[in-house]
Amino acid sequence: MPNARPVPTVRRRRLGESLRRFRNAAGLNLDDAAEALGWKAPKLSRIENANAHIRPVEVSALLTTYGVTDPEVFDALEELAKDAGKRGWWQTYNGIVAPAYADYISLESDSDSIHIFAPLLVPGLMQTAAYARETIAGITMTRTPEEIAALAEIRLARQAVLTRPSGPLKVWAVISEAVLHQRFAVRPDTMRDQLRRLREVSELPNITLQIMPLDATPHPGSAGGFSLVGFPDAMPDVVLLENLIGASYVENVAEVQTFADAFNRIVAAALPVDDSVALIARMEEGKTT
Template sequence: MPPRKNPTIRQKRLGGELRKLRESAGLSIDAAAQVLECGKAKISRIETGLNGIRAAELKALLQAYDVKDDTLAQALADMAREGRRRNWWNRYGDVLSGGFADLIELESKADSLHSWETILVPGLLQTPDYMRVLFRRGRLDMPEGELEEHVRGRTLRQGILDDPDRAPELRVVLYEAVLHAKFGGPEVMRGQLSHLADMAQRERVTVQVLPYTTDSHRGVNGPFGIVVLPEPETDVVRTETAVSTLYVEDDAQVAAYKLVFDQLGATALSPGASLNLVRSLARRL
């Protein structure tokens, strides 16, 4: 299987698990290479996510590593299979960064998504007009055709909320400043707030607003998102810098972020009061 130029987070996690299993079994890369009758470089590429792995190869390695946990073996097989499957976002490889493609892949498998936002409406709840303003502000030299590709990609990403069988639960806490921003002017913001209010009424969507009047809160270090995945996979936290998307998978750190999010939700307005505030601000525009 050819090496992946930009390994996804799923491939990195699969490779990391295989490395840990090999080390726990006390085997060297040389020994693993002998199992697959391949060079050491291939094992290294598998363990760093640069190479995928075939089902027969994975089975051989798990036997060599004396893995008897059927649930773990099935989870790793699922990861390997997903790494080979072509998903809709592959069509947008020229305009989607590796980090963004990783996020879409994670969201497609999530049981629930939690988002704390201080400046922007989260991507899953944005209108196309709002998206266009953000993409133009982010890259002033973006060609119009590329901009529309970004909009189509994000709109397709939002489709997970419409899937009656797999729609994840979405919990959002917004700092009130998000609602008062003037991205694109009154018309764009009125449409965005109206859409936000409509989405907030969905059964599996919860939107809360943390008001200006809150004198202190736990979200001062900036926005973040939490992807809660089905067992036995590990939940993931997403944070962003000016130039990249970062993912946190350490259990203790993820637990800390979950605690912060729960505290933000406890401090914020109730979903009903938040909906009334969003509607009121939309009417004023």
């Protein structure tokens, strides 16, 4: 239906939140800002709350009204408006990819950096096909074998961002040592192959990999895992939190900063990079000390 309200995707929410921040910084309320463009306040409210479309030219008009002059801000937000409803390769898996997961893949494709604390599983961007299938089957519980295979394909396809020609995604991952001790009774080679994969990706210049040792001092990661997704230019970062029933996002700037500060403390508590890679190599060889 042409007049249907757009789905408030993460892209639209990021755009709306950015426009709201610039409006507040300009000292304008909704009525004043809308009146300056000949709009009604409810229209601007819907845009800021990700419940309405906005064209790039309208984004430019708003930013001008708010006194923004940085051309990088204009480019970033206009591009976000243009891509707010963009469909990606993952849309070919319609019915398998949940909306929240599709949102995350789109974020991942837009981002230039991701900081991950992984206390339970190897991050998806570093998984082998076998590890992906086994862990997806264990977590999803109700998926058919065909759906599990498709989700594993999607997870591996996401890894293209690590070597994309337009600029590889920079990933800094801290993985709990406990994850590396996991065993797969039916396919015992799964973990050894996964350890090899971790060692190989650690050699990429855009990857920083650390292991959180079992005897680490207490750190903020004890509260759970998260992914801090960073974007170029003026776009605010987003934090992904996952559990059995899906994903949720932290988008408030102050709250996102809390996770950024936590990640810095997690990094400080983890093994240095060289020691982490050496530990992975020893475990790949079957040595645990």
